[in-house]
Amino acid sequence: MQPQPSTPHSLFIADIHLSAQRPDITTAFMQFLQTTAVKAEALYILGDLFDVWIGDDNPEPLIAKVATALKQLSDNGTQLFFIHGNRDFFLRQAYAKRCGMTLLPPEQVIDLYGTPTLIMHGDSLCTLDIAYQKFRKWWNQPWWQFIMLNLPLKLRQHLAKQARLRSAKHKQQYNNNNQQQIMDVTPEEVIHVMQQAKVNKLIHGHTHRPAVHQIALNGQTGQRYVLGDWYSQSSYLLVSAEQWQLHFTPLTD
Template sequence: MAERSTLLIADLHLSPDRPDITQAFLHFLAGTARDADALYILGDLFEVWIGDDNPEPLLQQVATALHSLSATGVPLYFCHGNRDFLLKQRYAQKAGMQLLAPHTVVDLYGVPTLLMHGDSLCTLDLGYQKFRQWWDQPWWQWLILHTPLWYRQHLGRKARRVSASDKMAKSSSIMDVTPDEVPKVLMAHQVQHLIHGHTHRPAVHELQLPDGRPAWRYVLGDWYQQSAYLEVRPSGWQLHFAALPTLTES
């Protein structure tokens, strides 16, 4: 009998511009994820999210695939990222997902673990954190979601351009997590294990908490060049990577 496992992913940045990532994700949902006890998506599943009313066919395709997995009995959980923070209950229900709080502690086979997207850990990126304070407000989100769809589509395109420009201008250290912030968050939630995405730097980091206890930070990988997921089993935790499919023109 196969050992039980829970899977965690983040930062797929699905968009019509990258059908190879979409195909890899659909294959993952129809294959590897079917045997999991649960699947956690820790943000930035989509490149940009302008509202649950967006008629983009890709969104329906992904929702159908997610709901199909959920229907097999695999629980799906979604934590908002900085690209899809406007994803609401309407789409979550369509996809068969349960929305998580920005900081959620779960029990992974006896190990209390903090799950989050990870952007709030990058405290040295002052410009981003200032913007984050705005979009994290319910009134601001309500206001944006009640503008016409065409206007939100315009804002989405603009946000992608600004994001690309910011990445070119900012140093690598600013866009990574602030080392001092990690133990603070772990201590605040009384855990020794943290899993997050956002930085696109998959790795396992061991650190020491202020009270002397060891702690571990697992960083999920993005799907730009390869698919990536963390597999948590009772016997151990492991990051997995696989090449994206090569698409051929029909």
């Protein structure tokens, strides 16, 4: 585990993709909450906490386990914030309350120790993936979400499984055609949203390509911090007044 600074700091994570099929990710996440996040002033979860979310009424034991762990972290003094991802956009206030976390809008500017910073999940930046953006626009409609959340639980489970299969096929088609860049962010869109928000720093997930990118913004240099996924490692960004640092720890069986 990486050593933690004694100065006030906040943590950012995304794309954890918790599921009953990956107990190793769950174990790593619980360890992270108990040993790393508990020392932070705030923890920002920027989407895809779960691999799939079919509604706050899902009785799966893992969902209750995570809620209990997050609520304990919140009760211990770490502020929790959540931005929806493309896997858990159905997550509602009821579950957020169980976890002790605050739901944020899709894009939010926050003050990070004197530095205005834009945070988001990141899928809206992938504008070249036209098929996905059409789907994203569809599922963002309140009426569609209302209908889906009022379907029987078993039907929602079935539809979620079908959606994951379609998503995997969609990604495989791009991989087979060597078009992986389509699933990455569009540089022009990054510049647009940063200029629109009047910030020089952006934090997001979604692409599963952790890195720090230098961005040219009207004669200034900005930074785009991309969070890592948790498929093979636990990953977080630590921000304090003195440092911005990505951390990685390999998962263990």
